[in-house]
Amino acid sequence: MKHFINKIKIIIFIITILSTYIYTLSLLDKINLNINEKFYNKIINNSSSLTSNNIMSYKNFKEIINFKPNQLLNNNLVYIEKENKNEIVIEHVNNEIQNKDPIIYIYNTHQTENYSTDYLADYTITPNIMIASYMLKENLEEYGIYSYVEENSVKEVLNKNKWKYAKSYKVTREFMEKRNKEITTFKYYIDLHRDSVKKKYTTTTINGINYAKIMLLVGLDHKNYKENLEEATKINNLLNKMYPGISRGIYKKSGPGVNGIYNQDYSKYVFLFEIGGVENNISEVNNTITALSEVLVKYIKNEGDVTY
Numbered sequence: 001m002k003h004f005i006n007k008i009k010i011i012i013f014i015i016t017i018l019s020t021y022i023y024t025l026s027l028l029d030k031i032n033l034n035i036n037e038k039f040y041n042k043i044i045n046n047s048s049s050l051t052s053n054n055i056m057s058y059k060n061f062k063e064i065i066n067f068k069p070n071q072l073l074n075n076n077l078v079y080i081e082k083e084n085k086n087e088i089v090i091e092h093v094n095n096e097i098q099n100k101d102p103i104i105y106i107y108n109t110h111q112t113e114n115y116s117t118d119y120l121a122d123y124t125i126t127p128n129i130m131i132a133s134y135m136l137k138e139n140l141e142e143y144g145i146y147s148y149v150e151e152n153s154v155k156e157v158l159n160k161n162k163w164k165y166a167k168s169y170k171v172t173r174e175f176m177e178k179r180n181k182e183i184t185t186f187k188y189y190i191d192l193h194r195d196s197v198k199k200k201y202t203t204t205t206i207n208g209i210n211y212a213k214i215m216l217l218v219g220l221d222h223k224n225y226k227e228n229l230e231e232a233t234k235i236n237n238l239l240n241k242m243y244p245g246i247s248r249g250i251y252k253k254s255g256p257g258v259n260g261i262y263n264q265d266y267s268k269y270v271f272l273f274e275i276g277g278v279e280n281n282i283s284e285v286n287n288t289i290t291a292l293s294e295v296l297v298k299y300i301k302n303e304g305d306v307t308y
Contacts, residue, residue, distance in 0.1 A: 103300075104140065104147035104188045105179060106133045109172045109263075111154050113194035118281045127282040129194045132275050132289055136192070139293035145300065147190075148183060150175050166259075173263050188269045188300070191262070193217075195274040202277035203284060204245045212276025212284040214239060214292060215248035221260030227268035235271065238295045246291060248274075 113129045130149075137147045150172075157171045158164070172191070180186055195202055195215065202213045216232045219225060232250050239247040251274075254260045264270040273292070276285050 101185045102146040102148040102183065103185055104145065104190060104296075105150065105176065105183075105186045106136055106147050106190045106192065107150035107172055107175060108133055108193070109154065109168045109191050110193055114278070115194060115276065115285060116279050116281045127285070129192055129275070131282065132192050132194075132285055135286055135289040136190070136293060139290055140296065143293070143297045145297060148179070148186070150179065169259055169261070169263055173266070176263065176266060189263070189267060189271065191270070191272045193272060193274045194280075195277045197277050199277060199279035201248070202280055206243055206245055209287055210284045211243070211246050211291065212280040212288045213248045214246055214276075214288060215274040216250045217262065217272040217274060218250055218252050219258075219260045219262040219264050220252055220254035222265035224265060224268065228264045228270065231268055232271060235295060235299050238299055239292075242295055242298070243291045246288065 108129050111128070111130050115127045115129075117126060133149045137149050140147050152175050154168050154171045154175075157174075158167060161167075163170070176189060204211050204213050216236055218229050218232050220229075229250070229252070236247055236250055253262075262270070262272050264272070275288055275292075
């Protein structure tokens with residue numbers, strides 16, 4: 001009798017596990033994040049991973065239409081080599097499979113800026129600004145324009161050197177200069193950020209599609225800022241022309257308490273974009289990156305024409 005009861009318990013346990021599994025798959029299948037263009041099957045699992053000795057590998061992302069959480073694959077991590085370089089500790093990531101001869105260097109000074117998790121919260125998935133960088137890379141490739149995404153961890157370098165968060169631009173400047181020596185084809189430098197203001201200020205609807213609004217930031221605390229402002233104005237004009245309402249304009253910053261340079265003294269082609277805000281979801285961000293890609297392609301191909 002006891003043996004029979006144990007068998008019954010085992011059968012009930014198995015049925016419970018199977019039922020839970022089937023129910024979970026059914027629930028996930030009903031959740032549709034409405035990403036209209038593309039997304040990727042590798043997504044950052046937790047922003048804290050950027051503080052460890054590993055960093056997320058975003059390489060070889062595949063396009064997924066109608067992305068759903070149950071399509072996520074396990075995250076793959078790549079190890080980082082450590083090297084001491086004078087006063088700064090820089091982490092070097094193996095980026096061998098990134099495109100050769102890229103003309104755009106994409107990076108994130110504030111890599112841990114997150115977006116709304118929406119349906120993803122229960123799955124410990126936190127979409128952040130680095131995902132937007134890879135979206136931009138993939139979109140630009142469709143137009144034959146190749147870019148390079150910086151995968152070194154800013155936070156890791158800050159921690160190793162005992163620097164405060166405000167030194168993040170110093171870290172990305174080091175990344176930029178070092179990478180520029182390794183890859184000599186860069187012309188444009190794009191620093192993607194996420195703003196912290198409310199969604200009503202960072203969202204717009206164009207032709208029935210929701211977009212995370214874009215703001216360009218230009219620092220005025222260096223002597224060549226007018227060149228940066230001129231190039232940012234060209235892009236802003238294109239945004240207004242091609243996607244009316246998507247731009248929040250150009251924010252000029254200077255004076256005490258702010259960085260005021262944002263590495264834009266490095267080249268007139270250093271751009272800082274704020275893509276949406278903390279309450280925007282990854283679908284809205286994806287739609288915006290698609291639009292921004294089209295604008296950047298037109299800008300690059302018509303750079304000398306200031307009459308857009």
